[in-house]
Amino acid sequence: MLRIYNTLTRRVEEFTPLTPGIVKSYFCGPTVYDYTHLGHVRAYVAFDFIKRYMMLKGYDFIHVQNITDLDDKIIKRARDEGKSWREIADYYTRDYLEVLKALNIEVNIHPRVTDHIKEIIGFIERLIDKGYAYVAPSGSVYFDVSTFSDYGKLSGRRRAEEWRQEEEFLAEKKNPFDFALWKAAKPGEPWWESPWGRGRPGWHIECSVMSTRYLGTQFD
Template identity: 70%
Template sequence: MLQVYNTLSRSLEVFEPVNPGRVLIYVCGPTVYDFSHVGHARTYVAFDVIKRYLRLKGYDVFHVQNITDIDDKIINRAAEERRDWRDVVDEYSRDYLEALKKLRVFVDVHPRVTEHIGEIIEFIQKLIDKGHAYVAPSGSVYFDVDTYDDYGRLSGRLDKKMWSQEEFATEKKNPYDFALWKARKPGEPYWDSPWGPGRPGWHIECSVMSSRYLGKRFDIHGGGSDLIFPHHENERAQSESLFDERPWVKYWMHTGMLQVGGEKMSKSLKNIVPLKDLFKEYDPLVVRLWLASAHYRTVLSFSDDSLQQAQANLQRLRGAAQLVYRLTREVEPSGRLSDAELSVLAELSDIRKSFYESMDQDFNASSAFASAMRLASIIYSQIAAKPSYTTVLYAYKLLDEFNKVLGVMDDVLAELPKELVPVDELINLLVEVRSALRSQKNWELSDYIRARLNELGVILMDEKDKTRWIISPRPK
């Protein structure tokens, strides 16, 4: 039974989607004014893992993740660099989408704010008509927080003194009211509206785009925990006020912060790590595995040690996948199973159970990953030593199942491409030559072949009567 931690209730709840069998997810994407960094990746990979597990459980999942392509930060960056704001958006949108592709995060729809201006204006007008928003003398439109009686519950800020918003404006009824539409300022991009030229406020975009693609009520709204207030609190207020749906979102889910050297990763502390730079040092799959193998709600510490450990884990997992894949082509179906085979099958069954139990407990990927590593150990020790058709096939099935969540072994578990066949034959030839040298006790030359192959990412594993090999990712 899957249980999910709901930020709104601050408790674990049994997961029951609004529409049985179908899960609708909205995750807050980037404001594209700078390069995507590892803090962003933490959220994107975490929700990709959640989505993948839901699909593994049999749910039909639809995932929407927005791109904020008009905002104060974009306008300010364009002014600083003396270029058109659209050029800023194009550059950093490409960077974001390329990073997602490298991290193997695939989103169903990537709506952009500027493509939904008409719907935003319509949404705001309906809030005005219902008495939840008002037009200020400047032409800006604000949400009247006092008209929504459940404000502050998502963030736990129940005292009005805690409701101060980022926007300072003397024309607001209350200091905690927030902008739905911002009146045009000289030199800024704008769109025409019933209240005058201007552009959307930050919070309104997600309410409009989520309802456009997911409806007036959906299952999961995700993002970093730094978005709970004011962004998600404001989204909730304006959406529930317009739709008269409570809860508008059934499960609010938030990822924990990323720390560098014990401090929160932030631009003000100048400790941001852009993904484009990180990918020069580490394979994107290493970064993915590091993020995918952590519980999404934990505070995660960034360090070279943690990434190097992830690199070793990735090598071990992919090596196990390659080994078991090769064994599937060597073993033949058998009849009666031995006691040893039955024992291995029981262990594999227990590992599978542990994996699902972990993920069912609020998507505990850390505990689930331990099950995957335990599987790799059994493949290296017990299955490789005495491979049988049944144990090899079950191990392969489990790796494939776990990888549907982890997403780091797709190419290994799939059938090897034809262009790699000559490489296989060349490696086998080198292994054969090395075996001949070993039989002649020419240790120096045989060790040289092993060392050179290792430098190329080919790991040799000597057994009693043969040598097996796997290809591991080469460190950058």
Template identity: 70%
Template structure:
């Protein structure tokens, strides 16, 4: 079940051509650094994509880069820079941030690379009577010609549609929106049948989404503040030009990221740059923190919550190392005790519960309860087992969770453990020697071994009858 903004209701997820899912997410306008509010959207939709893949779908993920826009032109003028150089700089920075937090997009189309397709799309709208050319050479969408306008946002009256005050005098209606903007002195431009100019904001996403995903899209996503006018306008011009309805089957929108209840935005001056947060908390903690809340719920910036996310990342890393080592070291299981069977059932219930929560409109907060439950079971029960079946079940749980969370890839990779085997055996030997020293009450020497291992990034956990170890990673 997914919550469709169009209709404001939960609906059964049925893509147009299963198991293929086409997902388009509105990306950044690259005139400044990526901030946490942007990451909230990008990581949330990455989690959605990852769960759909876990559930058996083949997802094609497209996320655009707006590299020509009023804001880019304005910032370039303010800084005395070429607009292309400015856009390229912030586009590179954005892509580096995405890589750091593990968001991998199949296609990242840029507006300036699709000008010809945009012009052709606008011409179709003109030919069909949905758009008109103004005396200046700008082209506008005639909102009154599209009878379903306001359907997505719930704004059904013309008084609620007013937008783009600039050039209002040459519009047929004040709520008509620009498809093509005639060039002003000193602005970048491209040749078109209507004169020199550049694309309006909304047309780019209609063109690039259909260019990469076809005339019907399963999921169109973005932040909630894009519902109107951006997505409303996209929907109108796409259904008008393509002659399909619905153009998008499911409209999904990420909730706002707030600071003390206020939306994080550049206009309010309360943004936290993504790089600053990643440096302080680490990409795994930031990723887990964002994924700890259902994608469409509002979430408030909280350093306590980020610290909890960092601790969760550490527990996941420890658990993955522990069960991976047990799964390799323990022999085949030929029988199981009642107590071990109860542990196995707990692990099975948690994995089932994780899927059930994610199937309820990607309820990550509910799904994480089962992740934490599995971690408790691993450290309380699986850690002391001699039964490989429990280690393998726990490993399966962690692999499934990580398909969505994406924070313990290294710990779960075969290559990691092939490289770690010599270290694995060496640390086991050191831990065994230290345990003997503890039995002989040579605590000063055993503590010195613990401290030296800690400096090497190897942490020991002493239990009543055993010692476990794990490699500490940065969050």
């Protein structure tokens, strides 16, 4: 019997996979703007230990671990070093993969954000159609936190002052704590065409799309 801490209920509970005999797991991978460090490695090794234990107990284990190869930090690093954002992302992706190989950590699926732009745009369109997101005058798209009554339930953060605000974009938000799903293009930044104009995904939507793409809408 495996017992784990359930963040939602705040209790230690017996683990039962949604599908008998199969564990489907999504692990948040790196934003590749710098070298892999000890903090990253600690998380990777700890999760690998849990995965190996479950496999020893007879579970089939599907392990998806993303690579965030498009982000504000990557763009800033590229600008600081006079390189393209793609050069930065590719260089530090290679470093990350070499570290995993050295640690003998195997991942079943390694999705990259830039390989899923079409799916991200489609996901955002569905959120807009269902009333959970809106298009700002700039062409950026935000998730409307007021439409989701359980927002903050998992993290335990319910008070407004506990959420980090994107000060630069407050003027065009309906609520101060709405977060960007799509960021309108700025000069010198990478962009893709979308129904709302040129831009790129916001950090929050990327893992939502990649996890459901490979594991479905519910996973362990």
